[in-house]
Amino acid sequence: MRKLLILMLILGLPSGVLAAGGLKSCGTVECDRVNIDLGDKASLQNGARIFVNFCLSCHSASYMRYNRMGHDLGISEELVKGNLTFAAEKVSDLMKAVMPKEDARQWFGVAPPDLSLIARSRKPAWVYTYMRSFYRDNKSPSGWNNVVFANVAMPHVLYEWQGDQRAVFKKDVHGVEVFDRFEIERVGTMDPKEYDRAMRDLTNFLTYLGEPAKLVRYKIGVYVLIFLAIFLVFAYLLKKEYWKDVH
Numbered sequence: 001m002r003k004l005l006i007l008m009l010i011l012g013l014p015s016g017v018l019a020a021g022g023l024k025s026c027g028t029v030e031c032d033r034v035n036i037d038l039g040d041k042a043s044l045q046n047g048a049r050i051f052v053n054f055c056l057s058c059h060s061a062s063y064m065r066y067n068r069m070g071h072d073l074g075i076s077e078e079l080v081k082g083n084l085t086f087a088a089e090k091v092s093d094l095m096k097a098v099m100p101k102e103d104a105r106q107w108f109g110v111a112p113p114d115l116s117l118i119a120r121s122r123k124p125a126w127v128y129t130y131m132r133s134f135y136r137d138n139k140s141p142s143g144w145n146n147v148v149f150a151n152v153a154m155p156h157v158l159y160e161w162q163g164d165q166r167a168v169f170k171k172d173v174h175g176v177e178v179f180d181r182f183e184i185e186r187v188g189t190m191d192p193k194e195y196d197r198a199m200r201d202l203t204n205f206l207t208y209l210g211e212p213a214k215l216v217r218y219k220i221g222v223y224v225l226i227f228l229a230i231f232l233v234f235a236y237l238l239k240k241e242y243w244k245d246v247h
Protein backbone atom coordinates (compact mmCIF):
# COMPACT_ATOMS: atom_id res chain seq x y z
CA MET A 1 0.00 0.00 0.00
CA ARG A 2 2.80 2.36 0.95
CA LYS A 3 4.68 1.52 -2.22
CA LEU A 4 1.57 2.27 -4.20
CA LEU A 5 1.23 5.65 -2.53
CA ILE A 6 4.86 6.53 -3.25
CA LEU A 7 4.42 5.47 -6.87
CA MET A 8 1.32 7.64 -7.20
CA LEU A 9 3.21 10.55 -5.70
CA ILE A 10 6.13 10.14 -8.11
CA LEU A 11 3.81 9.84 -11.12
CA GLY A 12 1.41 12.53 -9.93
CA LEU A 13 3.87 15.22 -8.97
CA PRO A 14 5.22 16.13 -12.42
CA SER A 15 1.74 16.24 -13.94
CA GLY A 16 0.63 18.55 -11.13
CA VAL A 17 3.56 20.85 -11.81
CA LEU A 18 2.85 20.75 -15.55
CA ALA A 19 -0.81 21.59 -15.01
CA ALA A 20 0.15 24.57 -12.85
CA GLY A 21 2.55 25.72 -15.59
CA GLY A 22 -0.22 25.45 -18.16
CA LEU A 23 -2.46 27.79 -16.20
CA LYS A 24 0.21 30.46 -15.99
CA SER A 25 -1.47 33.78 -15.43
CA CYS A 26 -0.76 36.97 -17.35
CA GLY A 27 0.65 39.42 -14.83
CA THR A 28 -2.25 40.19 -12.51
CA VAL A 29 -4.93 38.77 -14.82
CA GLU A 30 -5.72 35.34 -16.24
CA CYS A 31 -4.51 34.66 -19.78
CA ASP A 32 -7.15 34.36 -22.48
CA ARG A 33 -7.09 31.17 -24.49
CA VAL A 34 -5.76 31.30 -28.05
CA ASN A 35 -6.34 28.71 -30.70
CA ILE A 36 -2.89 27.92 -32.15
CA ASP A 37 -2.98 26.00 -35.44
CA LEU A 38 0.31 25.68 -37.29
CA GLY A 39 -1.52 23.93 -40.13
CA ASP A 40 -3.46 27.12 -40.91
CA LYS A 41 -1.28 28.67 -43.66
CA ALA A 42 -3.54 31.68 -44.23
CA SER A 43 -3.33 32.59 -40.55
CA LEU A 44 0.47 32.18 -40.50
CA GLN A 45 0.82 34.32 -43.62
CA ASN A 46 -1.33 37.07 -42.13
CA GLY A 47 0.67 36.89 -38.89
CA ALA A 48 3.92 37.22 -40.87
CA ARG A 49 2.57 40.28 -42.67
CA ILE A 50 1.61 41.97 -39.39
CA PHE A 51 4.94 41.04 -37.80
CA VAL A 52 7.09 42.38 -40.64
CA ASN A 53 5.08 45.58 -40.98
CA PHE A 54 4.56 46.50 -37.34
CA CYS A 55 7.12 44.75 -35.13
CA LEU A 56 10.40 44.54 -37.07
CA SER A 57 10.88 48.29 -36.83
CA CYS A 58 11.92 47.80 -33.21
CA HIS A 59 12.24 44.03 -32.61
CA SER A 60 14.40 41.49 -34.43
CA ALA A 61 13.78 37.81 -35.11
CA SER A 62 17.40 37.11 -35.76
CA TYR A 63 17.21 33.33 -36.04
CA MET A 64 14.95 33.53 -39.09
CA ARG A 65 15.76 34.30 -42.71
CA TYR A 66 13.12 35.87 -44.99
CA ASN A 67 13.41 33.13 -47.62
CA ARG A 68 13.10 30.32 -45.06
CA MET A 69 9.93 31.96 -43.75
CA GLY A 70 8.57 32.36 -47.30
CA HIS A 71 9.33 28.73 -48.10
CA ASP A 72 7.80 27.40 -44.86
CA LEU A 73 4.63 29.48 -45.15
CA GLY A 74 4.11 28.98 -48.88
CA ILE A 75 4.79 32.61 -49.86
CA SER A 76 6.48 32.98 -53.24
CA GLU A 77 9.95 34.54 -53.44
CA GLU A 78 8.59 37.48 -55.50
CA LEU A 79 5.97 38.24 -52.85
CA VAL A 80 8.55 38.02 -50.07
CA LYS A 81 10.86 40.31 -52.03
CA GLY A 82 8.17 42.80 -53.00
CA ASN A 83 6.18 42.98 -49.77
CA LEU A 84 8.09 41.69 -46.80
CA THR A 85 11.72 42.68 -47.08
CA PHE A 86 11.65 46.45 -46.80
CA ALA A 87 13.82 46.04 -43.69
CA ALA A 88 16.41 43.96 -45.56
CA GLU A 89 18.51 43.90 -48.71
CA LYS A 90 18.32 40.25 -49.74
CA VAL A 91 15.71 37.55 -49.17
CA SER A 92 18.44 35.44 -47.59
CA ASP A 93 19.00 38.07 -44.86
CA LEU A 94 18.21 37.39 -41.22
CA MET A 95 15.21 39.30 -39.84
CA LYS A 96 17.00 42.17 -38.12
CA ALA A 97 15.29 45.14 -36.49
CA VAL A 98 15.24 48.39 -38.45
CA MET A 99 16.08 50.51 -35.42
CA PRO A 100 19.61 50.11 -34.02
CA LYS A 101 19.54 48.60 -30.51
CA GLU A 102 21.40 51.55 -28.97
CA ASP A 103 18.89 54.08 -30.38
CA ALA A 104 16.00 51.98 -29.11
CA ARG A 105 17.54 51.83 -25.66
CA GLN A 106 17.78 55.62 -25.60
CA TRP A 107 14.22 56.08 -26.83
CA PHE A 108 12.49 53.52 -24.64
CA GLY A 109 14.91 53.06 -21.74
CA VAL A 110 15.14 49.33 -22.61
CA ALA A 111 16.12 47.69 -25.86
CA PRO A 112 13.18 45.79 -27.41
CA PRO A 113 14.06 42.08 -27.02
CA ASP A 114 14.48 39.65 -29.93
CA LEU A 115 11.10 37.95 -30.50
CA SER A 116 12.32 34.64 -32.00
CA LEU A 117 11.57 32.65 -28.88
CA ILE A 118 8.95 34.86 -27.21
CA ALA A 119 6.05 32.42 -27.73
CA ARG A 120 8.11 29.71 -26.05
CA SER A 121 9.45 31.72 -23.13
CA ARG A 122 6.20 33.59 -22.40
CA LYS A 123 3.72 31.06 -23.90
CA PRO A 124 1.30 31.88 -26.77
CA ALA A 125 -1.63 32.74 -24.45
CA TRP A 126 0.53 35.37 -22.73
CA VAL A 127 1.56 37.01 -26.03
CA TYR A 128 -2.06 36.97 -27.25
CA THR A 129 -3.41 38.52 -24.05
CA TYR A 130 -0.57 41.07 -23.90
CA MET A 131 -1.26 42.34 -27.43
CA ARG A 132 -4.91 42.97 -26.47
CA SER A 133 -4.28 44.56 -23.06
CA PHE A 134 -2.71 47.95 -23.77
CA TYR A 135 -4.53 50.91 -22.26
CA ARG A 136 -4.11 54.69 -22.19
CA ASP A 137 -2.08 55.91 -19.18
CA ASN A 138 -1.04 59.55 -18.99
CA LYS A 139 1.44 58.77 -16.22
CA SER A 140 3.64 56.54 -18.39
CA PRO A 141 6.32 58.06 -20.68
CA SER A 142 4.84 56.51 -23.84
CA GLY A 143 1.25 57.30 -22.84
CA TRP A 144 0.47 53.56 -22.73
CA ASN A 145 0.43 50.86 -20.10
CA ASN A 146 -0.50 47.17 -20.12
CA VAL A 147 -2.36 45.06 -17.54
CA VAL A 148 -0.30 41.99 -18.48
CA PHE A 149 3.07 43.81 -18.29
CA ALA A 150 2.83 46.68 -15.78
CA ASN A 151 4.69 49.86 -16.82
CA VAL A 152 5.81 48.35 -20.10
CA ALA A 153 8.11 50.54 -22.20
CA MET A 154 6.50 49.45 -25.46
CA PRO A 155 3.86 51.80 -26.91
CA HIS A 156 0.66 50.27 -28.32
CA VAL A 157 1.74 50.09 -31.95
CA LEU A 158 -1.61 48.71 -33.18
CA TYR A 159 -3.85 51.28 -31.47
CA GLU A 160 -5.29 52.43 -34.78
CA TRP A 161 -6.68 48.94 -35.31
CA GLN A 162 -7.84 48.30 -31.76
CA GLY A 163 -8.79 51.85 -30.77
CA ASP A 164 -8.11 53.29 -27.32
CA GLN A 165 -9.23 51.55 -24.19
CA ARG A 166 -9.20 52.68 -20.57
CA ALA A 167 -8.54 50.26 -17.72
CA VAL A 168 -10.97 50.36 -14.80
CA PHE A 169 -9.59 49.12 -11.48
CA LYS A 170 -11.52 48.15 -8.35
CA LYS A 171 -10.53 47.44 -4.77
CA ASP A 172 -10.54 43.78 -3.73
CA VAL A 173 -11.45 42.50 -0.23
CA HIS A 174 -7.99 43.47 1.05
CA GLY A 175 -8.29 47.00 -0.31
CA VAL A 176 -5.75 46.30 -3.06
CA GLU A 177 -6.45 47.81 -6.49
CA VAL A 178 -7.06 45.09 -9.06
CA PHE A 179 -7.94 45.25 -12.74
CA ASP A 180 -11.68 45.06 -13.33
CA ARG A 181 -12.45 45.71 -17.01
CA PHE A 182 -11.63 47.74 -20.11
CA GLU A 183 -13.80 50.58 -21.37
CA ILE A 184 -13.61 51.69 -24.98
CA GLU A 185 -12.71 55.38 -25.35
CA ARG A 186 -12.33 55.49 -29.11
CA VAL A 187 -13.21 52.71 -31.52
CA GLY A 188 -10.50 51.47 -33.86
CA THR A 189 -10.61 50.60 -37.54
CA MET A 190 -11.21 46.95 -36.63
CA ASP A 191 -14.09 45.67 -34.52
CA PRO A 192 -13.03 43.65 -31.42
CA LYS A 193 -13.59 40.30 -33.17
CA GLU A 194 -11.44 41.31 -36.14
CA TYR A 195 -8.71 42.60 -33.84
CA ASP A 196 -8.74 39.36 -31.81
CA ARG A 197 -8.46 37.36 -35.02
CA ALA A 198 -5.50 39.46 -36.20
CA MET A 199 -3.77 38.98 -32.82
CA ARG A 200 -4.47 35.25 -33.02
CA ASP A 201 -2.76 35.16 -36.44
CA LEU A 202 0.19 37.17 -35.09
CA THR A 203 0.51 34.80 -32.10
CA ASN A 204 0.22 31.80 -34.43
CA PHE A 205 3.11 33.23 -36.47
CA LEU A 206 5.22 33.89 -33.35
CA THR A 207 4.62 30.27 -32.28
CA TYR A 208 5.89 29.08 -35.68
CA LEU A 209 8.88 31.44 -35.30
CA GLY A 210 9.77 29.80 -31.98
CA GLU A 211 10.06 26.38 -33.56
CA PRO A 212 10.03 26.43 -37.39
CA ALA A 213 10.97 22.73 -37.56
CA LYS A 214 7.53 21.89 -36.15
CA LEU A 215 5.97 22.41 -39.57
CA VAL A 216 8.42 19.96 -41.14
CA ARG A 217 7.81 17.49 -38.31
CA TYR A 218 4.05 17.60 -38.85
CA LYS A 219 4.56 16.89 -42.55
CA ILE A 220 6.90 13.97 -41.88
CA GLY A 221 4.43 12.67 -39.28
CA VAL A 222 1.69 12.40 -41.92
CA TYR A 223 4.00 10.43 -44.27
CA VAL A 224 5.01 8.12 -41.43
CA LEU A 225 1.35 7.37 -40.69
CA ILE A 226 0.61 6.70 -44.38
CA PHE A 227 3.64 4.38 -44.52
CA LEU A 228 2.50 2.53 -41.41
CA ALA A 229 -1.01 2.09 -42.81
CA ILE A 230 0.34 0.57 -46.05
CA PHE A 231 2.87 -1.53 -44.15
CA LEU A 232 0.07 -2.93 -41.99
CA VAL A 233 -1.60 -4.46 -45.06
CA PHE A 234 1.61 -6.23 -46.11
CA ALA A 235 2.36 -7.33 -42.57
CA TYR A 236 -1.11 -8.83 -42.33
CA LEU A 237 -0.80 -10.65 -45.67
CA LEU A 238 2.61 -11.95 -44.63
CA LYS A 239 1.24 -13.19 -41.32
CA LYS A 240 -1.54 -15.03 -43.12
CA GLU A 241 0.99 -16.60 -45.47
CA TYR A 242 3.22 -17.82 -42.59
CA TRP A 243 0.38 -19.26 -40.53
CA LYS A 244 -1.36 -20.92 -43.47
CA ASP A 245 0.47 -24.26 -43.03
CA VAL A 246 0.31 -24.23 -39.23
CA HIS A 247 -3.47 -24.26 -38.97
Ligand code: HEC
Pocket residue numbers: 050051054055056057058059108110111112113115118122127130131151152153154155157158202
Ligand atom coordinates in the same frame (compact mmCIF):
# COMPACT_ATOMS: atom_id res chain seq x y z
C1 HEC B 1 8.28 51.37 -31.16
C2 HEC B 1 9.06 50.21 -30.89
C3 HEC B 1 8.31 48.88 -30.75
C4 HEC B 1 7.50 48.29 -31.69
C5 HEC B 1 7.12 48.79 -33.07
C6 HEC B 1 7.06 47.03 -31.11
N1 HEC B 1 7.60 46.88 -29.86
FE1 HEC B 1 7.37 45.26 -28.62
N2 HEC B 1 8.55 46.15 -27.24
C7 HEC B 1 9.20 47.37 -27.37
C8 HEC B 1 9.96 47.64 -26.17
C9 HEC B 1 10.80 48.89 -25.91
C10 HEC B 1 9.78 46.53 -25.31
C11 HEC B 1 10.39 46.31 -23.93
C12 HEC B 1 9.35 46.60 -22.89
C13 HEC B 1 9.86 46.58 -21.47
O1 HEC B 1 10.75 45.77 -21.16
O2 HEC B 1 9.38 47.39 -20.67
C14 HEC B 1 8.88 45.61 -26.01
C15 HEC B 1 8.42 44.41 -25.48
C16 HEC B 1 7.64 43.48 -26.15
C17 HEC B 1 7.20 42.22 -25.62
C18 HEC B 1 7.49 41.69 -24.23
C19 HEC B 1 8.83 41.05 -24.21
C20 HEC B 1 9.16 40.47 -22.87
O3 HEC B 1 9.95 41.11 -22.15
O4 HEC B 1 8.66 39.41 -22.55
C21 HEC B 1 6.48 41.59 -26.61
C22 HEC B 1 5.79 40.24 -26.54
C23 HEC B 1 6.45 42.48 -27.74
N3 HEC B 1 7.17 43.62 -27.44
C24 HEC B 1 5.80 42.20 -28.91
C25 HEC B 1 5.70 43.09 -29.97
C26 HEC B 1 4.96 42.80 -31.20
C27 HEC B 1 4.23 41.49 -31.48
C28 HEC B 1 5.07 43.89 -31.99
C29 HEC B 1 4.43 44.12 -33.33
C30 HEC B 1 2.98 44.11 -33.35
C31 HEC B 1 5.89 44.89 -31.27
N4 HEC B 1 6.25 44.35 -30.07
C32 HEC B 1 6.24 46.14 -31.76
C33 HEC B 1 9.11 48.22 -28.45
C34 HEC B 1 8.39 47.99 -29.60
